[in-house]
Amino acid sequence: MTEPGEQSRIEADEARVALAGARWRARSRRVKLYRRVLPIIILVLAGGALTWTVFRTVMSGVERKASQSQExxxxxxxxxxxxxxxxxxxxxxxxxxxxxxxxxxxxxxxxxxxxxxxxxxxxxxxxxxxxxxxxxxxxxxxxxxxxxxxxxxxxxxxxxxxxxxxxxxxxxxxxxxxxxxxxxxxxxxxxxxxxxxxxxxxxxxxxxxxxxxxxxxxx
The missing domain is CATH 2.60.450.10 (Lipopolysaccharide (LPS) transport protein A like domain)
Known part of the structure; x- marks a missing residue:
């Protein structure tokens, strides 16, 4: 028959194990989510940077032509x-x-x-x-x-x-x-x-x- 003190320690250990498992599963889910989302974010950011570069290039050309055509x-x-x-x-x-x-x-x-x-x-x-x-x-x-x-x-x-x-x-x-x-x-x-x-x-x-x-x- 298990003594009350020992029973409490066992329950506490089980609770810690369960909590650790829950944390590990949550972290695992976040890692999987990041693996899926990060490439998309990188593509979006890269696309945004490229779009901004192209936009500025086009606008610079437009501004230059506008200044030259200010008759x-x-x-x-x-x-x-x-x-x-x-x-x-x-x-x-x-x-x-x-x-x-x-x-x-x-x-x-x-x-x-x-x-x-x-x-x-x-x-x-x-x-x-x-x-x-x-x-x-x-x-x-x-x-x-x-x-x-x-x-x-x-x-x-x-x-x-x-x-x-x-x-x-x-x-x-x-x-x-x-x-x-x-x-x-x-x-x-x-x-x-x-x-x-x-x-x-x-x-x-x-x-x-x-x-x-x-x-x-x-x-």
């Missing part, structure tokens, strides 16, 4: 300036877009006015053009129309290059015109001193060469 658009702009001799000019347009990469203004329907002094004003219009403010040049075309206030000639040409520092206008893609002394058809032209002197040159079928100076210019 400045102007409605009916009008630029004022003076040439080296202090004569005023204006560069206007129906619209303009500033290229952030170059700083040039792309002109829509440009209209230029070069002041010759007094009422003498040379006016130029075209379908489009580019204003390089830093280089002090305006290139316009196609369908350029030049109304020269110095000689009274009206010229049409595919393209014109205006040097705003000197007021000179040049072109080498052909020119036709009419004025007080008749008509002219040439291969190239140059308007100097904001209309004080106009030079035409020809080649091939356009065998013309001449210089026009307005009255009172001393030419």
């Amino acid at each position: 400045v658009r102007l409605d009916a702009p009008l630029f004022h300036g003076q040439d080296a001799q202090g004569r005023a000019f204006t560069v206007g347009a129906q619209g303009a877009v500033r290229d952030p990469a170059t700083g040039h203004f792309r002109l829509i329907g440009p209209a230029l006015k070069l002041n010759l002094g007094g009422r003498k004003v040379t006016e130029l219009t075209a379908d489009g053009g580019t204003y390089n403010e830093q280089a002090k040049t305006v290139t316009i075309g196609p369908n350029v129309r030049i109304s020269d206030g110095g000689t009274g000639f009206v010229l049409t040409t595919p393209e014109a290059l205006v040097d705003t520092s000197t007021g000179n206008v040049t072109g080498s893609k052909g020119v036709q015109g009419s004025g007080p002394i008749g008509t002219i058809n040439a291969s190239s032209y140059a308007i100097y001193d904001q209309g004080q002197r106009v030079v035409f040159d020809g080649a091939g079928d356009n065998k013309v060469m001449g210089v026009l100076t307005p009255k009172g210019s001393g030419g």
Whole structure:
């Protein structure tokens, strides 16, 4: 017959064994769960990191393109300036877009006015053009129309290059015109001193060469 004290120890040992077994089984279940869940968590985390990397790469590209494409658009702009001799000019347009990469203004329907002094004003219009403010040049075309206030000639040409520092206008893609002394058809032209002197040159079928100076210019 078992004594009461010994019986208590036996029951206590059995309880400890049962508790240890329960803990072992619980730990075993957790280990099995971790073995199943951890690979999934790792894949999710890796996928998330990859997705974030791809997302940041895409966003960086979008942000870079956005910063590069932040064009400045102007409605009916009008630029004022003076040439080296202090004569005023204006560069206007129906619209303009500033290229952030170059700083040039792309002109829509440009209209230029070069002041010759007094009422003498040379006016130029075209379908489009580019204003390089830093280089002090305006290139316009196609369908350029030049109304020269110095000689009274009206010229049409595919393209014109205006040097705003000197007021000179040049072109080498052909020119036709009419004025007080008749008509002219040439291969190239140059308007100097904001209309004080106009030079035409020809080649091939356009065998013309001449210089026009307005009255009172001393030419």
